Each structure stands twice: as structure tokens, then as C-alpha cells.
Amino acid sequence: MKIAPKSFLTLKKGNRIVGGLEAIKHSWPWVVRIYFGYTGCGGTIIDDNTVVTAAHCCRGYDTRLDRIKVVVGEHSTAVWDLGQFTIGVRGMHIHPEYHSVTFKNDICVLQTNDMHLRLRHTAAPACLPPSSWHPDVGTRCYAAGWGRMDLNKPSVVLQEVDLDVISDERCEQTPNAGTFIPGQMFCAGHLSGGKDACQGDSGGPLICVKDDQPILVGVTSWGLGCGRPNSPGVWTKVTTYTKWIRTLMSNS
Numbered sequence: 078m079k080i081a082p083k084s085f086l087t088l089k090k091g092n093r094i095v096g097g098l099e100a101i102k103h104s105w106p107w108v109v110r111i112y113f114g115y116t117g118c119g120g121t122i123i124d125d126n127t128v129v130t131a132a133h134c135c136r137g138y139d140t141r142l143d144r145i146k147v148v149v150g151e152h153s154t155a156v157w158d159l160g161q162f163t164i165g166v167r168g169m170h171i172h173p174e175y176h177s178v179t180f181k182n183d184i185c186v187l188q189t190n191d192m193h194l195r196l197r198h199t200a201a202p203a204c205l206p207p208s209s210w211h212p213d214v215g216t217r218c219y220a221a222g223w224g225r226m227d228l229n230k231p232s233v234v235l236q237e238v239d240l241d242v243i244s245d246e247r248c249e250q251t252p253n254a255g256t257f258i259p260g261q262m263f264c265a266g267h268l269s270g271g272k273d274a275c276q277g278d279s280g281g282p283l284i285c286v287k288d289d290q291p292i293l294v295g296v297t298s299w300g301l302g303c304g305r306p307n308s309p310g311v312w313t314k315v316t317t318y319t320k321w322i323r324t325l326m327s328n329s
């Protein structure tokens with residue numbers, strides 16, 4: 078799908094996700110804030126009625142869909158932003174092989190009510206990666222969320238940060254080794270530390286740009302601390318799951 082060229086990746090001054098900056102309002106139209114009860118997670122719109130998030134966010138809510146609230150067009154959680162709206166969830170698909178201890182297959186697809194994206198100025202889908210396409214090591218990508226900043230309090234306004242794709246081999250040389258599963262997960266960030274996703278950013282996207290299109294390459298999943306040197310964050314490798322996701326989309 079063609080994406081309207083909004084102000085994606087144009088930054089304005091602000092502070093800190095960890096080491097990031099405040100995003101320009103509505104410059105991440107595919108990012109949603111999802112409340113599972115009172116717990117906040119991120120998510121990504123991929124079409125009019127589909128949002129991708131982390132399985133560890135969805136867990137326990139498959140029989141309580143009425144307790145889930147997807148907020149679209151959100152910028153500040155403290156005020157009702159112009160263009161912000163809330164959408165209900167009709168169905169949930171936690172990956173059938175998600176494992177809550179090892180975090181393998183940490184991906185969940187939510188079927189929402191129709192978001193009427195064509196009529197919205199503040200919401201648009203990100204693209205799924207072409208099957209088996211994954212950005213090269215070193216590619217600069219971007220994460221966003223309302224999670225904790227510097228292991229401190231959550232951010233009130235959407236933060237964004239640039240993170241580089243790290244090789245599986247290099248990731249295996251960090252404390253992530255042992256839990257990290259190549260093929261299903263990948264690492265992104267800066268080995269020097271400082272920039273990272275953190276608690277509360279889970280479920281949100283790592284977006285890489287390919288042919289001027291925003292591609293949902295990763296789902297924020299886990300990490301050992303936030304922004305520590307030699308301890309990059311770990312993302313669910315979306316390309317591994319594209320077929321599964323597309324099947325769910327065509328069945329909805």
C-alpha cells in the first residue's frame with residue numbers, strides 16, 4: 078500500500094524511549110498505543126483492521142477482548158490529541174508457538190474494528206516485509222514508543238530512536254546469548270549503549286525504510302536492561318512470520 082508522505086523521521090527537540098527524541102506529532106501514523114487492562118504496550122497498524130504487537134502483551138487477554146483498547150493517532154497520553162481515536166478488538170491471534178518463558182515467537186495479531194484509514198489524517202499502515210527479506214546488518218532503523226526512559230518513568234509523549242541492525246553472530250557475543258534465537262529474533266541498537274527500547278515499548282515497531290516505504294521489520298520484544306553497553310535490545314523478526322500474518326489477514 079502507498080503511504081502518504083507525512084513527516085516521518087523528522088525530529089524535533091525533546092528528550093529521550095532511551096536516548097531518543099520526541100517524535101513530531103502524527104509522524105508515526107502506524108504506531109498505536111494498546112491498553113491491556115491498565116498495562117500499556119505498543120503496536121503497529123498493517124491494514125484497516127489489523128494491528129501487530131507482542132505475544133507477551135496479549136497473553137491472558139484472549140478471553141477478555143473487551144478489556145483491550147487500541148488508541149490510534151496518539152501523541153501525548155496526557156491529553157486528547159486532535160485526530161486521536163480508540164478502536165475495539167474483535168479477535169486475537171497469539172502465535173501458536175509463543176513460549177512465555179523463552180519469549181520465542183513473541184508476536185500477536187489483533188483484529189480490530191474497521192479503522193477507515195483512507196479517511197484518516199493521523200493513521201496509516203506500515204508494510205510487512207517481503208517474505209524472507211530482512212535489512213542488511215548495519216541498516217539504520219527506528220523504534221518508537223511511550224516506554225520508560227533511562228529505566229525511569231514512562232514517556233508521556235511518543236519518543237523515537239535510531240537503532241542499527243546487528244548481526245546474529247555479534248548478538249551471540251552479548252549477554253543475550255542463550256535466550257536469543259537466530260531466525261526468530263534479531264538484535265538492534267548500539268553496542269556502545271545509550272539508545273534502546275525499554276519496558277513499555279514492547280509490541281511497538283522497529284521500522285526500516287525500503288524503497289521509501291516504512292517496513293515493519295521488528296516487534297519490540299525484550300532486552301537485558303535498557304541502553305546498556307554490549308546489551309542491545311531484541312526484536313521479533315517479522316519476516317519469519319509474514320506468511321502466518323498474511324493468512325490471518327485474508328481470513329478476517
Ligand code: 4AZ
Nearest residue numbers: 274275276279299300310
Ligand atoms: C520490556 O520489558 C523491554 N532494551 C522491552 C525492550 C527492552 C527491554 C525491556 C530492550 O518490555
